[in-house]
Amino acid sequence: MSNPLPLWGGVGEGAGEFRLRRMVQDAPDLIPGVKHTPAQAALGEGVDVIPPAIELRHIDKRFGAVHANRDVSLAVQAGTIHGIVGENGAGKSTLMSILYGFYQADRGEVLIRGVKKTIARPVQAIAAGIGMVFQHFKLVEPFTVLENIVLGVEGGKLIARALAHARGELARLARDYALEVDPDAVVATLSVGLQQRVEILKALYRGAEILILDEPTSVLTPQEADHLFRILGALKRQGKTVILITHKLREIMAITDRVTVMRRGEVVAERETRATTQEELAELMVGRKVLLQVSKGAARPGAARPGAGRLAVEDLSVVDASGVERVKNVSFTVRAGEIVGIAGVAGNGQSELMEAIAGIRRAAKGTVRISGGAAHGNARDLRRQGLAHVPEDRRRMGLVTAFAAHESAILGYHDDPAFTGPILLDRRAIVAHCAAQMRDFDVRPPDPHLASESFSGGNQQKMVLAREIGRDPEVLLVGQPTRGVDIGAIEYIHRRLIALRDAGKAVLLISVELDEIMSLADRILVMFDGRIVGEVQADKADERLLGLMMAGIDPRTPREAA
Amino acid sequence: MEALTYFALLLDATLRVSAPLVLAALAGLFSERAGVFDISLEGKMLVGAFAAGVAAHYAGSMWVGLGAAILVSVAFGLLHGFACITHRGNQIVSGLAINILAAGLTILLGVTFFRQGGRTPQLPTEARFTPITLPGAEALKDVPVLGALWSELISGHNILVYFAYAAVPLAAFVLYRTRFGLRLRAVGENPEAVDTAGLSVEGLRYQAVIICGVLCGIAGAYLSIAQSAGFIKDMTAGKGFIALAALIFGKWKPVPTLLACLLFGFLEATAARIQGAFDLTGASDAVRRAAEALPFVIEALPYILVVLLLAGFVGTATAPKAGGIPYVKER
Ligand SMILES: Nc1ncnc2c1ncn2[C@@H]1O[C@H](COP(=O)(O)OP(=O)(O)OP(=O)(O)O)[C@@H](O)[C@H]1O
Ligand SMILES: [Mg+2]
Numbered sequence: 001m002s003n004p005l006p007l008w009g010g011v012g013e014g015a016g017e018f019r020l021r022r023m024v025q026d027a028p029d030l031i032p033g034v035k036h037t038p039a040q041a042a043l044g045e046g047v048d049v050i051p052p053a054i055e056l057r058h059i060d061k062r063f064g065a066v067h068a069n070r071d072v073s074l075a076v077q078a079g080t081i082h083g084i085v086g087e088n089g090a091g092k093s094t095l096m097s098i099l100y101g102f103y104q105a106d107r108g109e110v111l112i113r114g115v116k117k118t119i120a121r122p123v124q125a126i127a128a129g130i131g132m133v134f135q136h137f138k139l140v141e142p143f144t145v146l147e148n149i150v151l152g153v154e155g156g157k158l159i160a161r162a163l164a165h166a167r168g169e170l171a172r173l174a175r176d177y178a179l180e181v182d183p184d185a186v187v188a189t190l191s192v193g194l195q196q197r198v199e200i201l202k203a204l205y206r207g208a209e210i211l212i213l214d215e216p217t218s219v220l221t222p223q224e225a226d227h228l229f230r231i232l233g234a235l236k237r238q239g240k241t242v243i244l245i246t247h248k249l250r251e252i253m254a255i256t257d258r259v260t261v262m263r264r265g266e267v268v269a270e271r272e273t274r275a276t277t278q279e280e281l282a283e284l285m286v287g288r289k290v291l292l293q294v295s296k297g298a299a300r301p302g303a304a305r306p307g308a309g310r311l312a313v314e315d316l317s318v319v320d321a322s323g324v325e326r327v328k329n330v331s332f333t334v335r336a337g338e339i340v341g342i343a344g345v346a347g348n349g350q351s352e353l354m355e356a357i358a359g360i361r362r363a364a365k366g367t368v369r370i371s372g373g374a375a376h377g378n379a380r381d382l383r384r385q386g387l388a389h390v391p392e393d394r395r396r397m398g399l400v401t402a403f404a405a406h407e408s409a410i411l412g413y414h415d416d417p418a419f420t421g422p423i424l425l426d427r428r429a430i431v432a433h434c435a436a437q438m439r440d441f442d443v444r445p446p447d448p449h450l451a452s453e454s455f456s457g458g459n460q461q462k463m464v465l466a467r468e469i470g471r472d473p474e475v476l477l478v479g480q481p482t483r484g485v486d487i488g489a490i491e492y493i494h495r496r497l498i499a500l501r502d503a504g505k506a507v508l509l510i511s512v513e514l515d516e517i518m519s520l521a522d523r524i525l526v527m528f529d530g531r532i533v534g535e536v537q538a539d540k541a542d543e544r545l546l547g548l549m550m551a552g553i554d555p556r557t558p559r560e561a562a
Numbered sequence: 563m564e565a566l567t568y569f570a571l572l573l574d575a576t577l578r579v580s581a582p583l584v585l586a587a588l589a590g591l592f593s594e595r596a597g598v599f600d601i602s603l604e605g606k607m608l609v610g611a612f613a614a615g616v617a618a619h620y621a622g623s624m625w626v627g628l629g630a631a632i633l634v635s636v637a638f639g640l641l642h643g644f645a646c647i648t649h650r651g652n653q654i655v656s657g658l659a660i661n662i663l664a665a666g667l668t669i670l671l672g673v674t675f676f677r678q679g680g681r682t683p684q685l686p687t688e689a690r691f692t693p694i695t696l697p698g699a700e701a702l703k704d705v706p707v708l709g710a711l712w713s714e715l716i717s718g719h720n721i722l723v724y725f726a727y728a729a730v731p732l733a734a735f736v737l738y739r740t741r742f743g744l745r746l747r748a749v750g751e752n753p754e755a756v757d758t759a760g761l762s763v764e765g766l767r768y769q770a771v772i773i774c775g776v777l778c779g780i781a782g783a784y785l786s787i788a789q790s791a792g793f794i795k796d797m798t799a800g801k802g803f804i805a806l807a808a809l810i811f812g813k814w815k816p817v818p819t820l821l822a823c824l825l826f827g828f829l830e831a832t833a834a835r836i837q838g839a840f841d842l843t844g845a846s847d848a849v850r851r852a853a854e855a856l857p858f859v860i861e862a863l864p865y866i867l868v869v870l871l872l873a874g875f876v877g878t879a880t881a882p883k884a885g886g887i888p889y890v891k892e893r
Contacts, residue, residue: 103891138759140748150744151748156741157742
């Protein structure tokens with residue numbers, strides 16, 4: 001760093017302190033009271049024991065009635081990538097937010113490189129060399145990348161100098177870690193993948209030695225996720241410590257050194273990654289055996305009503321607000337008793353297609369028919385004809401987050417005579433209905449009066465599914481059914497979708513998770529640039545083939561499919 | 563030439579009428595860019611005007627009046643802050659309460675102190691901000707166009723008018739070039755980003771509310787001890803809301819907000835001038851009525867413009883995203 005502003009002095013001090021501690025630790029016998037944690041003991045050697053980069057001791061945290069963390073202790077060794085897994089609502093984000101000073105623990109203490117630190121506010125965490133990329137990004141959207149980076153560390157009353165300094169520093173970080181991003185771009189215009197990079201840059205710019213990433217890959221395409229892992233590898237080689245929260249066990253196996261499993265607010269196990277398996281972790285997380293891939297019988301499309309296309313989409317085109325054609329002449333049918341998956345890299349028109357089919361976005365041309373009924377209609381008519389819709393963005397479109405769970409549970413069906421009298425809603429019936437759904441779908445906590453926003457992501461998703469599947473639809477549209485959802489819930493959701501299929505219903509599944517598409521769908525349509533570029537039978541699909549088709553290349557034909 | 567003089571006088575009046583709007587709109591700008599919506603600009607101006615009138619009367623000094631106006635207005639701003647920032651109350655409700663409180667309190671105290679129907683005593687010239695003649699105004703008077711412009715339009719206002727217009731570039735500088743401005747804009751867009759960057763959301767918002775109070779106080783003082791020679795009950799007469807409208811019309815940006823204030827001030831000045839300016843002898847009843855209604859139509863234009871803006875006919879107004887929402891971390 002050529003021209004450090006005063007701020008970076010603090011970081012330098014941190015490093016000095018680290019060296020000092022290390023010398024002290026070299027002769028542990030001289031220092032009474034320095035104990036080895038089990039993690040250190042496991043590392044062996046003993047002579048040159050480095051204190052853990054982070055140690056949390058007996059952290060306890062409640063949000064009102066919710067006991068989010070119970071007496072959690074955790075040590076993370078310096079220079080490693082440490083995974084944390086656990087079900088939705090297990091308390092992972094809460095624990096990390098406490099470490100970052102965003103929330104305050106009710107009890108417990110934090111040690112950074114063996115030194116006890118009070119971290120009551122983020123500024124203290126930043127000073128201690130901790131950086132965090134939150135599950136929901138904390139960026140100022142109308143600001144440029146540079147402005148976001150310098151916010152809070154301007155180093156002087158005017159920002160011009162800070163911006164110039166950050167520009168240089170950003171170029172260096174981009175070189176060192178393959179973190180390229182246009183410093184003058186307005187954050188709102190960046191893709192999620194790039195916004196995440198800005199978050200990582202923000203942390204590194206503040207001199208973070210310890211980087212926490214909360215579910216970084218749940219919003220990324222597979223390519224972006226690969227890139228992220230290369231960045232994390234580079235960070236590790238530079239001696240930085242990374243804590244990675246994820247629901248994807250494959251990622252844990254691929255990149256972490258150790259992994260901690262949380263369940264219902266507690267740490268239930270810690271494993272050396274080399275010495276564990278996905279199956280073991282899954283079982284530890286959920287507390288029972290989990291099928292990582294739900295088995296299903298062969299589809300019997302049309303068995304219920306032979307030949308009938310339950311959902312028929314014909315020549316559908318969608319033009320978005322800025323006049324760009326996002327869906328181009330798409331036609332397909334989904335028959336009763338089958339699941340059709342639409343694969344594609346996010347942003348290739350799947351979302352628009354789905355919204356058009358659901359009747360919440362106007363199609364420029366084309367028709368959508370449910371069970372051979374009248375062509376198209378608005379969302380309300382379509383629902384009456386037996387269409388149910390689980391939208392991609394459950395927080396924005398699936399629930400009213402401020403509503404109590406039972407109110408969200410009847411959205412769109414509030415005029416059903418079961419829930420309403422001539423004027424007033426029948427509260428008791430609604431609450432009972434919601435409670436039954438929660439039991440049926442194992443929503444936790446099963447409290448119909450809790451605000452919808454108080455449920456974790458996976459449980460919110462189960463609530464939306466419960467509502468839509470509960471209507472016994474003829475056709476179900478589902479978008480990203482398991483985004484950000486833990487494996488226990490994934491298994492459950494997949495089971496329910498297959499059960500629906502086996503009951504003779506038509507299911508259209510849109511997902512960016514290839515694994516999900518391949519394990520659920522009977523037929524796979526691949527979308528690229530607004531068109532359906534190919535169809536693959538599920539049993540003939542593999543990741544390579546689909547991946548190429550998603551990039552617009554169909555290897556089965558000599559020329560490009562696009 | 564006749565028309566030109568008329569127009570120059572109209573512009574001169576526009577500057578005068580717009581000055582308090584500019585101050586109040588900038589006050590709102592600071593508060594709302596920090597995410598604290600403030601419909602109580604009106605109320606704060608009113609208590610400021612009252613405090614200025616009272617203090618200038620007793621102390622015999624406009625500077626004491628100005629100081630009192632700022633203090634009282636800031637106190638009301640802090641009240642708004644205490645309700646909305648510390649206790650996370652509803653910003654509109656709190657603003658409304660402050661407006662009602664201000665209207666009632668100024669009348670009650672005014673009547674109790676002076677028994678002149680809510681007026682404060684007439685101030686002598688020494689206790690008021692009076693027009694300043696800028697250097698060269700006399701000498702350049704007869705130089706065509708530029709000289710006339712200088713002496714007629716620019717010169718001859720009181721110091722608060724000059725301050726109001728100087729405050730605009732100053733506000734723009736603070737907002738866009740300084741660390742404080744960066745943080746202020748950030749906290750109005752996404753307080754979580756500010757919080758996780760290690761800054762205090764509450765601290766920043768309180769600072770914004772205080773600046774808002776200062777500017778409203780000056781705007782209030784302008785009304786009672788510069789433009790007039792004393793406080794009259796309800797003397798703000800909706801100016802706080804016009805300023806708010808200008809702020810929205812100016813999309814929460816300093817220079818466009820200034821232009822909106824000038825436009826609204828121009829409309830008000832025009833309305834005042836054409837009242838009774840037409841010779842209506844021999845006109846039909848309909849024409850007469852239309853002529854009488856015209857000033858009111860012109861005065862209503864700012865509001866109509868804002869409604870059109872909000873309906874999307876004049877582009878979209880993008881409010882600070884976190885505006886109006888209390889910052890709550892743990893539910
Ligand atoms: N700000 C908050 N206010 C109230 N309750 C909260 C808050 N944040 C989290 N909770 C509750 O605390 C519990 C733990 O939540 P947390 O977000 O830490 O889980 P998680 O393990 O990160 O889950 P996920 O995998 O869904 O992200 C949940 O029951 C959640 O509803
Ligand atoms: Mg989480």
